[in-house]
Amino acid sequence: SAVISQKPSRDICQRGTSLTIQCQVDSQVTMMFWYRQQPGQSLTLIATANQGSEATYESGFVIDKFPISRPNLTFSTLTVSNMSPEDSSIYLCSVSKTSSTDTQYFGPGTRLTVL
Amino acid sequence: GENVEQHPSTLSVQEGDSAVIKCTYSDSASNYFPWYKQELGKRPQLIIDIRSNVGEKKDQRIAVTLNKTAKHFSLHITETQPEDSAVYFCAASITGNQFYFGTGTSLTVIP
Numbered sequence: 001s002a003v004i005s006q007k008p009s010r011d012i013c014q015r016g017t018s019l020t021i022q023c024q025v026d027s028q029v030t031m032m033f034w035y036r037q038q039p040g041q042s043l044t045l046i047a048t049a050n051q052g053s054e055a056t057y058e059s060g061f062v063i064d065k066f067p068i069s070r071p072n073l074t075f076s077t078l079t080v081s082n083m084s085p086e087d088s089s090i091y092l093c094s095v096s097k098t099s100s101t102d103t104q105y106f107g108p109g110t111r112l113t114v115l
Numbered sequence: 116g117e118n119v120e121q122h123p124s125t126l127s128v129q130e131g132d133s134a135v136i137k138c139t140y141s142d143s144a145s146n147y148f149p150w151y152k153q154e155l156g157k158r159p160q161l162i163i164d165i166r167s168n169v170g171e172k173k174d175q176r177i178a179v180t181l182n183k184t185a186k187h188f189s190l191h192i193t194e195t196q197p198e199d200s201a202v203y204f205c206a207a208s209i210t211g212n213q214f215y216f217g218t219g220t221s222l223t224v225i226p
Contacts, residue, residue: 043216102147102210106158
């Protein structure tokens with residue numbers, strides 16, 4: 001499995017501001033994903049981060065609100081823009097070694113609170 | 116798209132008893148079914164997975180069964196221990212595509 005780190009681990013932000021979350025992997029991976037997990041809820045896929053091209057967003061999530069970068073095969077960022085209290089959640093990245101390898105491994109998550 | 120249902124939402128068992136969590140899926144093309152364990156404040160951890168070409172897989176006290184015809188799969192934990200207490204999520208996917216997660220089961224093992 002890959003070693004995955006996320007920064008920051010938690011943050012408290014004011015509404016209207018933006019926060020960028022980083023996801024770093026210790027080895028090259030093909031697939032990187034960003035999830036949101038609201039308190040006591042399941043995991044909801046925000047988008048697939050594509051290296052060298054625009055991210056693929058799921059229904060209900062848009063690039064203007066959640067811009068994503070994937071500059072290489074070991075790193076990705078998710079920005080939560082113009083935050084509101086409804087954005088308070090845990091944001092997790094996950095990775096899969098190859099597109100034909102199903103297993104996904106999760107990062108430790110970023111706990112975001114928006115006041 | 117795929118729809119994954121998970122039951123029960125909460126489960127309490129006595130230490131040493133077995134626990135069973137069930138999931139159903141809707142897309143017959145799904146061929147990969149992982150189970151994740153998430154302890155409070157921690158990341159989801161893969162505990163076992165099964166592909167559609169097998170009907171059962173075991174790893175020590177944990178087993179997963181898959182019924183492709185009925186489109187359901189189950190997690191079985193035997194000889195439960197307090198450290199098994201966590202939220203468990205099932206998921207279904209088609210190789211190379213996104214995971215669809217169940218709603219989670221909060222398992223409590225009572226010492």
